[in-house]
Amino acid sequence: MRTTIDFKGQKKFTRTVNFYKKQSNWNKILMQAGKNVAEDIKQDGIDRLFQKFDNVTGKLKSSFTSVVTRRGNNVFITFKSDHPAAGIMEYGGYVDMPAYTDDYDTNLNDYSKPKGKNMSKSDANKYLALAIEKAQPFAEGTLAFTNARRDGIKALEGEVIRVANRMKKEASGN
Numbered sequence: 001m002r003t004t005i006d007f008k009g010q011k012k013f014t015r016t017v018n019f020y021k022k023q024s025n026w027n028k029i030l031m032q033a034g035k036n037v038a039e040d041i042k043q044d045g046i047d048r049l050f051q052k053f054d055n056v057t058g059k060l061k062s063s064f065t066s067v068v069t070r071r072g073n074n075v076f077i078t079f080k081s082d083h084p085a086a087g088i089m090e091y092g093g094y095v096d097m098p099a100y101t102d103d104y105d106t107n108l109n110d111y112s113k114p115k116g117k118n119m120s121k122s123d124a125n126k127y128l129a130l131a132i133e134k135a136q137p138f139a140e141g142t143l144a145f146t147n148a149r150r151d152g153i154k155a156l157e158g159e160v161i162r163v164a165n166r167m168k169k170e171a172s173g174n
Contacts, residue, residue, distance in 0.1 A: 023073075025167065025171075026073070027070060027073075028167065029160060029163050029164045029167060030070065030073075030075040030160065031068060031070055031075060032163045032167075033075075033156060033159040033160040033162075033163045034068040034070075034075040034076075034077050034156065035068045036159050036163065037077075037152060037155045037156050037159050038066035038067075038068050038077050039066060040152070040155065041066070041077060041079075041148050041149055041152035041155070042064055042065075042066040042079055042145075042148075044148040044151070044152065045064070045079060045144045045145035045147075045148035045149070046061055046064060046144075048142065048144035048145075048147060048148055049089060049090075049142055049144035049145070052142050052144075053089065053137075053142075056110060056111055057110045057111075059083060059110075060081070060083045060085055060086060060089075063081040063082055063083040063086065064079055064080070064081045064086070065079070065080050065081070066078070066079055066080075067079075067080060077149065077152075077156075079145045079149075085138075088138045088141075089138060089141070089142055089144075090141055090142060090143065090144060090145055090146070091141040091143070092138055092139060092140045092141030092142075093138055093139075093141075094136065094138075094139070095132055095133060095136060095137070095138055096133070108125045108128050108129060109121065109125065111128060112124040112125045112127070112128040
């Protein structure tokens, strides 16, 4: 059996097929779609993270950046932070507090508050360090960004379609 399909307006069809079969077009489409959704996924990760923890100083929240890269046919959306607490909050782990001395400068000054008139800031830091070590608030990771990336796949898929249609329309001059 043999079947033949006759297309009316073959030039338009051929241009469409040619547009979508070019590797360079798909690379551009995937990169642009990744860039379009990266900030929303990052914000979702931040929102998830601060459902469990308080945003005390804003330093952790403002430390997150999104990076979109391409290798071969793959586009990668990565979230980075140089804040020391970011990794342990995401993946969990044991907080080993070092022995505290008055000379030892901790990063707890922004978080500790002296209780009562006779407690110094140094004493407040000591008690907070001890409380963190006892409570182990990061024993389990939040996986906030991991889950945000996984849930962002649908948004990325939809954005790929929107970007592809927009780029095809621009390429055809319509």
